[in-house]
Amino acid sequence: MSERWPPLRIAVAGAGICDDELMALARDVGHAVAEAGAILLCGGLGGVMEGAARGAADAGGVTIGFLPGSDPRHANQFIQIPLPTGLGEGRNVLVARTADALIAIGGEWGTLSEVAFARKVGVPVVLLRPHRTADLxxxxxxxxxEAVRRAIELAAGGA
Amino acid sequence: MSERWPPLRIAVAGAGICDDELMALARDVGHAVAEAGAILLCGGLGGVMEGAARGAADAGGVTIGFLPGSDPRHANQFIQIPLPTGLGEGRNVLVARTADALIAIGGEWGTLSEVAFARKVGVPVVLLRPHRTADLxxxxxxxxxEAVRRAIELAAGGA
Amino acid sequence: MSERWPPLRIAVAGAGICDDELMALARDVGHAVAEAGAILLCGGLGGVMEGAARGAADAGGVTIGFLPGSDPRHANQFIQIPLPTGLGEGRNVLVARTADALIAIGGEWGTLSEVAFARKVGVPVVLLRPHRTADLxxxxxxxxxEAVRRAIELAAGGA
Amino acid sequence: MSERWPPLRIAVAGAGICDDELMALARDVGHAVAEAGAILLCGGLGGVMEGAARGAADAGGVTIGFLPGSDPRHANQFIQIPLPTGLGEGRNVLVARTADALIAIGGEWGTLSEVAFARKVGVPVVLLRPHRTADLxxxxxxxxxEAVRRAIELAAGGA
Known part of the structure; x- marks a missing residue:
C-alpha cells in the first residue's frame, strides 16, 4: 500500500466488451496505476474493466470492483476486492465519485455517464481513444x- | 391523473442556473408534459428544473422533484411532491432511471450524466439546445x- | 393535492406478503393518509404496500411506489406513480428518507431496515403490530x- | 491479500462515538478479522469504526471505509482505502450489502439499519453487546x- 494517506485511487471506466486494442490499452493503464502505487477502482466486470484490473494485478497493485449485482463471484478474476453493491447500473456513481481521478477508455453510454458524473462532482477525467466523449x-x-501520469497530476491539483 | 396505467412519466434535465431562453423552453416543455397528461420528474432545484416544473404546474400537471439534500423545502415552489433523497448528486440516477423518457435542455455535466445514464439503461432521450450533448x-x-411529442413517441416505442 | 407546501408525505413500510389482519390495517392506514390530504409513499409491491396504496387510492389520495426493479409495471395496481429505481433493496433508503413520517406495519427485516434508517436520519416512526420492532x-x-394521527403530529413537531 | 478468491470481506457496524469498552471490543474484532486474512469493511468514521480499523491495521490487514461524504480525508487514519461515496447515510446500504458477514458492536439506529438491511439481503450477522438489537x-x-469466528462460519455456510 502507498505511504501517502489517503492513498491515490484511480478509477478506470470502459465498456464490458471491447476489442483487442482497447484491452491492451486498459492493461497498460492498470499496470501504470499499480506502478504509481495507486489503487485501481472499476466496475469489476469484463472488457476494459478486466483489462485494467489484470494490468494492475500483474504489477502487484490493489484492484477494487464495484459490481452492479450482489454476487462477488461475478467480478473478473483480477479483482482482488469485489464490492457487490446490488445497486445495478447505479453503481456507476460510485466508480466516478470515490476516485481521485477517472480514466475513460473508449466510451459507450455507461462510460460517458461516469465521465460526466465525475466532472459534475469535481473528479478530474482523462480520456483514451475517446468515443462519444471526443468533444467535451x-x-x-x-x-x-500518459493517461495515468496526467490523471495523477490532475488529482494532485484538484486536491 | 392520466387514465393510462402506469401513467407516463417524463423527466426534464437541465442546469440549476440558466438564461432566459432556456428558461422559456423549459416552461414550454413542462406545459406540454402536463397537457399530455404525463407526470413531470426532475431534480427539483432552480433553473431548467424550476422552469419545467412551473410550466407543468401552470397547466395543472403533477410535478415531482428528486432533491439531492434532505430538506423538502429546498425544492422550487412549483414542485408539488418533493422527494428529499439525501443521496447528493447521486440522485441524478433516479431522475434518469425512473422516467419513461428524458428531455435534456441545454446541458452541463450533470445533465450529460443523466442523458448518458438514461441511454445506458434504455430510457429514450430527446435534446433541446444541445450543449456537450450535440454529437451523441x-x-x-x-x-x-416537439420535444415532448417525440419523447412520448419514443417512450411508447420503448415500452 | 394538499394546500400545504410542501405537502405532507407519509411512508408506509411492511412486508410484501402479509395476512388478512395486516392487510386490513394497511388499508385503514392508507385511507387515513389520503383523508388527511397527505401523499402515500411506499415500496410499491404487494402485501402491506398494496394494502396501504389501495386504501389511499380508494379515498382519492396520491400513491407513490419506489420499486426495487426497473419495470414500472411491477408496481401494484393502486400505485399511481411508480418510480422504478433499479437500486434493488437499496430503494428502502428512499422510502424511509423522503417521507415526513414513517408508519411500519408488522415488520420483517426490510421493514426494520426502513424503521432504523428513518430514525437515523430523523424521520419520526409509528408502529402498528410491531414485530422485531417491539422493544425499540x-x-x-x-x-x-391512530397511527396516521400520531405520524402527522410527529411530522409537525419534527419539522 | 488472502489466497481465497474472492477474499472474505467482514463488515463491522457500530456508532461513531463509543465508550472504552466498545472501542476495545472493536479493536479485538478488527484484529481477529485481519488475523483471519479477511478484509475489513466499515463506515470509515470514528468510534467503533475507528476501533475496528485500528485493530485490523495493527494486525497487518486491509481496511476499507465507505464514507458518507465526498472527502476521503474524513476517514479515520486507520482506513487504508477510503471510498467517499457522497451518498450520505445511504452508504449504510453498502456496508451491509458488500460484505460476506456483518458484525454489529453495540447498536444505535444506524447500526440497526445495517443489521436489518444485511439480514434482508441474506448477509449473516453476529452481535456483540447488543443494544436495540437484543431481541432479534x-x-x-x-x-x-468469537464474533469473527462465528461470522466466518456463517459466511461459509451462507455462500
Missing part, C-alpha cells in the same frame, strides 16, 4: 502511461 | 412541444 | 387512524 | 474473537 473539452492521452 | 447521435427537437 | 422505544398505535 | 434472534458473541 477533456484532456486526451495517447498512451496508458 | 440523439434526436434533437427545436421546440418544447 | 418507538410509539405504538392500535388502529390505522 | 440473531447470534450473540461474547468476545471479538
Amino acid at each position: 473539452g477533456l484532456p486526451v492521452a495517447r498512451t496508458g502511461d | 447521435g440523439l434526436p434533437v427537437a427545436r421546440t418544447g412541444d | 422505544g418507538l410509539p405504538v398505535a392500535r388502529t390505522g387512524d | 434472534g440473531l447470534p450473540v458473541a461474547r468476545t471479538g474473537d
Whole structure:
C-alpha cells in the first residue's frame, strides 16, 4: 500500500466488451496505476474493466470492483476486492465519485455517464481513444502511461 | 391523473442556473408534459428544473422533484411532491432511471450524466439546445412541444 | 393535492406478503393518509404496500411506489406513480428518507431496515403490530387512524 | 491479500462515538478479522469504526471505509482505502450489502439499519453487546474473537 494517506485511487471506466486494442490499452493503464502505487477502482466486470484490473494485478497493485449485482463471484478474476453493491447500473456513481481521478477508455453510454458524473462532482477525467466523449473539452492521452501520469497530476491539483 | 396505467412519466434535465431562453423552453416543455397528461420528474432545484416544473404546474400537471439534500423545502415552489433523497448528486440516477423518457435542455455535466445514464439503461432521450450533448447521435427537437411529442413517441416505442 | 407546501408525505413500510389482519390495517392506514390530504409513499409491491396504496387510492389520495426493479409495471395496481429505481433493496433508503413520517406495519427485516434508517436520519416512526420492532422505544398505535394521527403530529413537531 | 478468491470481506457496524469498552471490543474484532486474512469493511468514521480499523491495521490487514461524504480525508487514519461515496447515510446500504458477514458492536439506529438491511439481503450477522438489537434472534458473541469466528462460519455456510 502507498505511504501517502489517503492513498491515490484511480478509477478506470470502459465498456464490458471491447476489442483487442482497447484491452491492451486498459492493461497498460492498470499496470501504470499499480506502478504509481495507486489503487485501481472499476466496475469489476469484463472488457476494459478486466483489462485494467489484470494490468494492475500483474504489477502487484490493489484492484477494487464495484459490481452492479450482489454476487462477488461475478467480478473478473483480477479483482482482488469485489464490492457487490446490488445497486445495478447505479453503481456507476460510485466508480466516478470515490476516485481521485477517472480514466475513460473508449466510451459507450455507461462510460460517458461516469465521465460526466465525475466532472459534475469535481473528479478530474482523462480520456483514451475517446468515443462519444471526443468533444467535451477533456484532456486526451495517447498512451496508458500518459493517461495515468496526467490523471495523477490532475488529482494532485484538484486536491 | 392520466387514465393510462402506469401513467407516463417524463423527466426534464437541465442546469440549476440558466438564461432566459432556456428558461422559456423549459416552461414550454413542462406545459406540454402536463397537457399530455404525463407526470413531470426532475431534480427539483432552480433553473431548467424550476422552469419545467412551473410550466407543468401552470397547466395543472403533477410535478415531482428528486432533491439531492434532505430538506423538502429546498425544492422550487412549483414542485408539488418533493422527494428529499439525501443521496447528493447521486440522485441524478433516479431522475434518469425512473422516467419513461428524458428531455435534456441545454446541458452541463450533470445533465450529460443523466442523458448518458438514461441511454445506458434504455430510457429514450430527446435534446433541446444541445450543449456537450450535440454529437451523441440523439434526436434533437427545436421546440418544447416537439420535444415532448417525440419523447412520448419514443417512450411508447420503448415500452 | 394538499394546500400545504410542501405537502405532507407519509411512508408506509411492511412486508410484501402479509395476512388478512395486516392487510386490513394497511388499508385503514392508507385511507387515513389520503383523508388527511397527505401523499402515500411506499415500496410499491404487494402485501402491506398494496394494502396501504389501495386504501389511499380508494379515498382519492396520491400513491407513490419506489420499486426495487426497473419495470414500472411491477408496481401494484393502486400505485399511481411508480418510480422504478433499479437500486434493488437499496430503494428502502428512499422510502424511509423522503417521507415526513414513517408508519411500519408488522415488520420483517426490510421493514426494520426502513424503521432504523428513518430514525437515523430523523424521520419520526409509528408502529402498528410491531414485530422485531417491539422493544425499540418507538410509539405504538392500535388502529390505522391512530397511527396516521400520531405520524402527522410527529411530522409537525419534527419539522 | 488472502489466497481465497474472492477474499472474505467482514463488515463491522457500530456508532461513531463509543465508550472504552466498545472501542476495545472493536479493536479485538478488527484484529481477529485481519488475523483471519479477511478484509475489513466499515463506515470509515470514528468510534467503533475507528476501533475496528485500528485493530485490523495493527494486525497487518486491509481496511476499507465507505464514507458518507465526498472527502476521503474524513476517514479515520486507520482506513487504508477510503471510498467517499457522497451518498450520505445511504452508504449504510453498502456496508451491509458488500460484505460476506456483518458484525454489529453495540447498536444505535444506524447500526440497526445495517443489521436489518444485511439480514434482508441474506448477509449473516453476529452481535456483540447488543443494544436495540437484543431481541432479534440473531447470534450473540461474547468476545471479538468469537464474533469473527462465528461470522466466518456463517459466511461459509451462507455462500
